[in-house]
Amino acid sequence: GDVFGCVADIGWITGHSYVVYGPLCNGGTSVLFESTPLYPDPGRYWETVQRLKINQFYGAPTAVRLLLKYGDKWVKKYDRSSLKMLGSVGEPINHEAWHWFYNVVGDSRCTLVDTWWQTETGGICISPRPSEEGAEIIPAMAMRPFFGIIPVLMDENGRVLEGNDVSGALCLAEPWPGMARTIYGNHQGFIDTYLKTYPGYYFTGDGAYRSSEGYYQITGRMDDVINISGHRLGTAEIEDALDEHPDVPETAVIGYPHEIKGEGAFAFIVLKEDVAHTKDVKEELRSIVASKIAKYAVPDHILVVKRLPKTRSGKIMRRVLKKIVTNQSSNLGDITTLDDPSVVTEILDAYQKYKMEQSASS
Ligand code: WT7
Numbered sequence: 316g317d318v319f320g321c322v323a324d325i326g327w328i329t330g331h332s333y334v335v336y337g338p339l340c341n342g343g344t345s346v347l348f349e350s351t352p353l354y355p356d357p358g359r360y361w362e363t364v365q366r367l368k369i370n371q372f373y374g375a376p377t378a379v380r381l382l383l384k385y386g387d388k389w390v391k392k393y394d395r396s397s398l399k400m401l402g403s404v405g406e407p408i409n410h411e412a413w414h415w416f417y418n419v420v421g422d423s424r425c426t427l428v429d430t431w432w433q434t435e436t437g438g439i440c441i442s443p444r445p446s447e448e449g450a451e452i453i454p455a456m457a458m459r460p461f462f463g464i465i466p467v468l469m470d471e472n473g474r475v476l477e478g479n480d481v482s483g484a485l486c487l488a489e490p491w492p493g494m495a496r497t498i499y500g501n502h503q504g505f506i507d508t509y510l511k512t513y514p515g516y517y518f519t520g521d522g523a524y525r526s527s528e529g530y531y532q533i534t535g536r537m538d539d540v541i542n543i544s545g546h547r548l549g550t551a552e553i554e555d556a557l558d559e560h561p562d563v564p565e566t567a568v569i570g571y572p573h574e575i576k577g578e579g580a581f582a583f584i585v586l587k588e589d590v591a592h593t594k595d596v597k598e599e600l601r602s603i604v605a606s607k608i609a610k611y612a613v614p615d616h617i618l619v620v621k622r623l624p625k626t627r628s629g630k631i632m633r634r635v636l637k638k639i640v641t642n643q644s645s646n647l648g649d650i651t652t653l654d655d656p657s658v659v660t661e662i663l664d665a666y667q668k669y670k671m672e673q674s675a676s677s
Contacts (some may be wrong), residue, residue: 318397320346322360322378324486327628328434329404332675333373336437357385357473360421361393362419372420375404377629378566379412384564384587387419395420400444401427406535406630407551409558413455431457431533433519435509437493440464441531455555459529465489468525469513477523484537485523486516522549539633541570541578543611550633553580553614554608557600564589567623568614569637582614583662586623618669619663626652635659639666 319338323329325347338345346367352360360382364372382389390669401421403413408429412508417427441464443450452458460466468476468483476483496516498505511516522534534540535551550568557566565585573579582600590596596619604613624632638647644663650656 316344316401317370318346318368319371319373320348320364320367321347321402322346322348322352322363323373323375323404324628325349326530328437329373329628332470337522352382356389357382358389358392359567359631361395361415362388364395364398364455368397372398373399373572374569375629376403376408377406377631379403379416380564381407383412383415390419395422398425401425402433403427403429404439405628406517407535407555408455408550409555410455411558417454427452429455429457429554430533431521435495436487436491436519437495437551440487440491441533453526453530456526456530456532458532460531463489463491466523466531467516468523468524469516472593473513479525479529482522482524482534482677484513485519485531485533486513487519488516490517504588539569541568541580543570543573543578543580544576546609546611548608550580552608553582553604553612556604556612557582557584557614559603559607560596560600562596563600565623567631567633567636569633569640571613571637571640576611580612580614580634581616581618583618583620583623583636586619593603616669618665620665622658622661624650624662625654626660627654636662639663 321329321333323334325334326333334345334347334402346361346363346369350359363369390658396420401415401416413427415431415545417423421427426444429444430439432439438463441459442461443452443458446459465488467486467488468481469486470476470483509517520537521538522537524532524534526532539550540547541550550570554566557563562583564587567583570578571581584600586593586596600617603612624635626632632653635650637646638644639662647659650659
């Protein structure tokens with residue numbers, strides 16, 4: 316009898332599997348949401364929740380970060396008492412977004428699950444639920460492997476990391492139903508991408524941390540790991556710290572070659588609409604990173620942009636930013652999944668202006 320509301324784009328696997336097949340196979344009522352979270356205003360999701368009495372609301376961190384920027388009033392305007400469960404998927408959810416989703420949208424009474432999976436896995440693989448009734452949920456953590464999923468973390472030399480409080484490349488040790496079996500027309504490509512890096516294991520391409528309690532936290536794509544003066548860290552960790560700033564809803568961090576440190580962090584940030592004191596914000600951001608992570612993690616550069624390059628499903632295309640910063644903008648690679656290609660020139664202009672200011676002041 317539940318009304319399940321997954322607001323993903325139908326062309327994405329979350330769309331067909333979690334909007335169509337899953338709910339209908341289970342005899343549920345499924346909501347088809349064909350719009351954007353801002354149309355006609357930032358209350359659209361919550362108006363839909365009220366009108367259709369949605370019980371489970373499943374969305375992406377990118378939308379949560381976007382809506383948070385417009386304040387609580389758009390949420391509070393609508394009755395959300397039908398909600399029982401909230402879900403997040405698609406990218407690591409930063410702490411600020413998690414708490415806003417939980418406290419404001421869910422009125423601190425709904426279960427919020429951060430669910431990790433991939434198109435290739437066909438369904439959720441790591442999630443705080445199912446579990447025993449009322450089991451603890453740690454904010455911004457996917458936590459528990461789903462039935463039959465055996466996560467394994469690998470070190471840089473391809474060895475299985477034992478024990479807890481370790482970070483590594485996330486692999487799955489056993490096959491599962493729903494697992495992708497090939498890439499259409501390119502079986503060798505499938506083997507090379509997923510099965511060759513760590514022989515005997517399925518390699519997800521993601522990095523993860525296993526906490527001292529044995530719970531999993533996804534730290535981001537392995538290509539998004541940077542090495543600053545010998546410290547390896549996921550760009551998502553720095554982004555999570557930057558996102559804590561009340562005037563900064565969205566950030567993207569990339570590594571770039573640095574003469575002394577090997578790699579340095581370059582941060583792209585989006586400011587709330589009415590923020591003018593860019594200089595203070597940058598200073599505050601540096602101290603947040605220094606205190607939340609460490610001094611070495613503080614970005615060398617912070618560039619304010621209007622928006623970030625994103626795919627249609629809301630994932631930030633960090634490789635586009637990396638190309639811009641490493642002067643390879645003439646060769647951006649495949650950007651066909653980019654939501655709005657005009658964002659590239661917009662960021663390129665901001666970057667060139669920033670570079671000119673930098674050289675003028677030095
Ligand atoms: C990649 C998969 C995920 C279903 C939709 C299809 C990232 C996904 C999480 C999460 C951190 C996540 C991973 C993964 N991802 N969920 N809860 N926490 N990262 O998505 O286009 O196949 O992308 O999305 O990097 O590998 P996809």
